[in-house]
Amino acid sequence: MSRSNTATLRRLDYPIATIHGPDGGYRLGAGKTLPPLQFDHDQALAIAVALQTAPSTMFGLGDDAARALATLHRVMPPTLRAAMESLRLTRLQNYWEFPAPPIDPAALTTVGTAVRHRHVLVTEMLRPDGTRPEPGDPDFLPAHRIEPHHLVVWAARWYLVAYDLTDRRWRVHRVDRLHPRPTTQHFSARALPDDNLAHFVMSTHDRGDTPAAWPCTGTARLNLPAHVVAQWAPGGSVVEYLDTEHCRLTLGAWSWAGIAGILATFDTELSELHPPELVHACHRLVHRWGGIAHPLGPSPE
The missing domain is CATH 3.30.70.250 (Malonyl-CoA ACP transacylase, ACP-binding)
Known part of the structure; x- marks a missing residue:
């Protein structure tokens, strides 16, 4: 490691220890403060999801998680900041927090980006096991064009509040049951179906839920x-x-x-x-x- 690189790291608050002797040199050490961090797109997505959903699984983290998210948001470059902003969501508490199936990060990113930019999505429904039914299958449904308006996390499940351009009505979709395809078609914001989106999601019975696997x-x-x-x-x-x-x-x-x-x-x-x-x-x-x-x-x- 050159002296110039060492000086740069020290200016960034990385602790550099000097090792003397024949085998000496410089060593990156542990410090008392957190040095600057670099995240790629997938890491930024993971942080945005973790910080927003952590308060629903552990009490007392709401304010700290919000401050941490705001701090990271300020230092992120524009591309990663956009990735984090695309996953702004509403988190609701449920008394029965049963396990939920894993969700595809790519699908979540596609939906979150479309919500942020108000771009129409083309969506197909997936089976509960995540597979796509083929035309002619009993559970096959044609693709729908939807206007995605808001993401909501409830009972450990991700929901999308959207206006269905095919059915001409508001719908609540389970994101893990959607195969979304992005478009560049912009839509204008509509008057929401309920001033309280939490109530709308919780009281919508046909929101794509499927029985969880239990004995x-x-x-x-x-x-x-x-x-x-x-x-x-x-x-x-x-x-x-x-x-x-x-x-x-x-x-x-x-x-x-x-x-x-x-x-x-x-x-x-x-x-x-x-x-x-x-x-x-x-x-x-x-x-x-x-x-x-x-x-x-x-x-x-």
Whole structure:
């Protein structure tokens, strides 16, 4: 290492130790402060995602993560700053933070960039396993042109609020279920479907959710509207609209009793439970709970 290079590194606050002797020279050491860092595009994407989603997985990090993101934003060169800005998102809290499938960083970058620049996307729907159905397959859907407006993270899943130019209506898409293709067609901002995007995403039942992989999966008809159940259902569950006052919920858990317990949290009438193992689990819980002694005597009707 030359003296000029050593001087440059020291000006940048990198600690350089001088080693004396026949085998001496210069050695990059550990310092007390963080020296300037360099990130490529993928690293900038990882940092933007990590700093914005960390507060949803660990308490007390919200302010620190926001300050760290702002600090990095100020020192980033324009190209990397654009990559980070493309992933500005809304993060929502959910009481059931079940694991979510991994998301393709390339797809996330494509969607985030289109949101930032207001460019129309051409999207195709993927199967839950991430494969693309071919024309003629039962689950094949033609490509749609959409106006991507906002990214939202909820229940560890990434959602896109977009206006569908094909269906002429607002939609909520699971980003991991999209195969997006960028265009250079610009669109103008529309009046959003709800002043509260969090409420819009949480209360939209047809947002592309699919049942997560669990040892047990069951369904039940609930005497509640779909938009209410969708707001409180676990991540990785599916809410099907039946009519204005009823919906069907499909969800998974580690046991049949686990599913029965989650259904009980909705505090409503249940019917059409499947499979039989779920029905048996509900009966067992009723028997078990019915035997719990009330500390103050019989409860009032």
